[in-house]
Amino acid sequence: MxxxxxxxxxxxxxxxxxxxxxxxxxxxxxxxxxxxxxxxxxxxxxxxxxxxxxxxxxxxxxxxxxxxxxxxxxxxxxxxxxxxxKMEVSEEGNKVVNAEYDDDKEFEVDPKGYFLIKVDREDKKIEVAFCEKPNEVSLTVRGDNPLEIYQTIINKEKLEIRKDHYAYLGKELEKAFIALNEDIEYVQDDELDFSKKV
Ligand code: SF4
Structure with missing residues (x-):
């Protein structure tokens, strides 16, 4: 005992x-x-x-x-x-680094394909299309929020893309979600502009 x-x-x-x-x-x-x-x-x-x-x-x-x-x-x-x-979070062995990345110099296209993301304001949905080849959509996922969309893409559709590409997808989905809910313009890869109401 x-x-x-x-x-x-x-x-x-x-x-x-x-x-x-x-x-x-x-x-x-x-x-x-x-x-x-x-x-x-x-x-x-x-x-x-x-x-x-x-x-x-x-x-x-x-x-x-x-x-x-x-x-x-x-x-x-x-x-x-x-x-x-333990309930306390241990900092022992923790490595702290400053994040560094230069998109202009370090960006590399994922050879597996690319995403096209847009918002459907009429149905209040986010739509993600994946193109394996230029201008050829091979998968479209529509959903209400970033979580259900990326979980579907990662765990159900098992799209095999690079990790940084998944991170990019999460970032863009969150932007699209905010744009949809705040009624502002969503342009993929552009920063959100809260003054641009739709
Ligand atoms: S956060 Fe989750 S795992 Fe932790 S106590 Fe609450 S329900 Fe349980």
């Missing part, structure tokens, strides 16, 4: 429910967040649970905490006071 203390900062929780998927005995759905089952409120949005777990359950508890993308869950071994899952 292992005595563990689970600590949950509900304030940090973004509600992706990853903890629930791993450890459904400790975590239950609560609207856009989760609750720690039998968690004791320690003030504010902090909840704790101290309990003995058998080896298998302890593994699940730890894994449920480790999958949290925002470090909202911590696990401490009560006997040794060791932090098994």
């Amino acid at each position: 292992k005595k563990l203390r689970i600590k949950f900062d509900k304030n940090l929780c973004i509600g992706n429910k990853a903890c629930m998927a791993v450890d459904s005995e400790r975590w239950i759905n609560n609207d856009d967040k989760v609750d720690l089952v039998d968690g004791k409120n320690e003030g504010g949005e902090i909840y704790t649970l101290e309990k003995e777990f058998d080896e298998d359950d302890a593994k699940v508890v730890i894994e449920g905490a480790e999958v949290c993308p925002v470090n909202a869950i911590g696990v401490v071994d009560v006997e040794t006071n060791e932090d098994i899952v």
Whole structure:
């Protein structure tokens, strides 16, 4: 048996429910967040649970905490006071670099193809066309927001393009989304101009 203390900062929780998927005995759905089952409120949005777990359950508890993308869950071994899952983000070994890139000199065309992005104001959609060859569209994806469009392109259509090309797609989709919602002009590759209302 292992005595563990689970600590949950509900304030940090973004509600992706990853903890629930791993450890459904400790975590239950609560609207856009989760609750720690039998968690004791320690003030504010902090909840704790101290309990003995058998080896298998302890593994699940730890894994449920480790999958949290925002470090909202911590696990401490009560006997040794060791932090098994830390809530603090460690800076140890962190490498900090200044970003550098000169688009005029360093840009390279992706040989796999290129995107044509536009907004359909009538249907309130963003439309992305991919051309494998010049002026020949081989795939069109329409959607309401950047997330569903790039997830479709990356994970469903499995378009094999360069990583920087995917990053470019995300940037342009966000611009198109803002332009659509703010009723301003969208021109692919140009900066948004909030004075250009449509
Ligand atoms: S994994 Fe973390 S962020 Fe996601 S629901 Fe659980 S506590 Fe919240």
